[in-house]
Amino acid sequence: MTLSLSSLPAAEADPPESASPSGAGTSAEPKDQSDQSAAFPYISAESLDLVELLRNAHHPGAGAVVLFSGEVRDNNRGRDVACLEYESYGPLASKMIRDILQEAKEKWNLQIVLAQHRIGKVAIGDTAVVVITASAHRSEAYAANRHIIDRIKHEAPIWKCEYYTDGTHEWGNNCNCHSITGDNAKHIYETAPGPSATSSGYPGPSAPPNQSY
């Protein structure tokens, strides 16, 4: 699921103090984005609270907020899935997600960037991973968001086990980039290598590296 919130063009052009109303449920004050983990751990054994995350994703300088929720579906490769179970090597996964977010924040000039990934059993329809990006305009927020989820899926030491309705289970859907790149540390992403030029004319950052870990 991808949800994007975009203010009206007039609001995007407004000065920051008027771009974000001070009503309940909004947070007009810029957040310290050096590390989200105090409020929202990168790896969580608890259900991910999308509403609370989104409530913390508003910024007076951001006219666009994109929320991606990776959710558990009930089938994969023709098999009926009962649930997924995730595990991670937490210290490294948290560090990598933090670094991925920080790099994206700098490359796409994001005002807010948040991400969390579940571990433990996750039911059908529940959120396994969430990425939120907020930026002045939507092109950066969309591009950064997709780049972040690609990198988390390929690089972070997080693994899923699929439990099927027939009672069997299987660790699977691993990143298989090494079979193409010949290097366990090099990945091929679904996303284009960075918005160096977009249809909106946004002079985005240069191509992000194809490997950082």
Added chain:
Amino acid sequence: MKVHVYAALKEYFTPEFELAEPIRNTDELKVCLLAINATAGEILKTCRFAVEDGFIDNDFKLKEHDTVIIVPPSSGG
């Protein structure tokens, strides 16, 4: 040296175990792991190794009290 394995590797090794023999680098560790379970060769080729919160390569000098994490390919999301 302590060794922790995750995900599909748990079908080849116990999740956490200790190795008594001195192991100086990841190549020596792979040999030791294959001696424990020779069928793990293919999956070990796809794995990376980490100590604490960083990946290591074969140049990293492993120490007796290190805990080495064996990291199979990711499947998050």
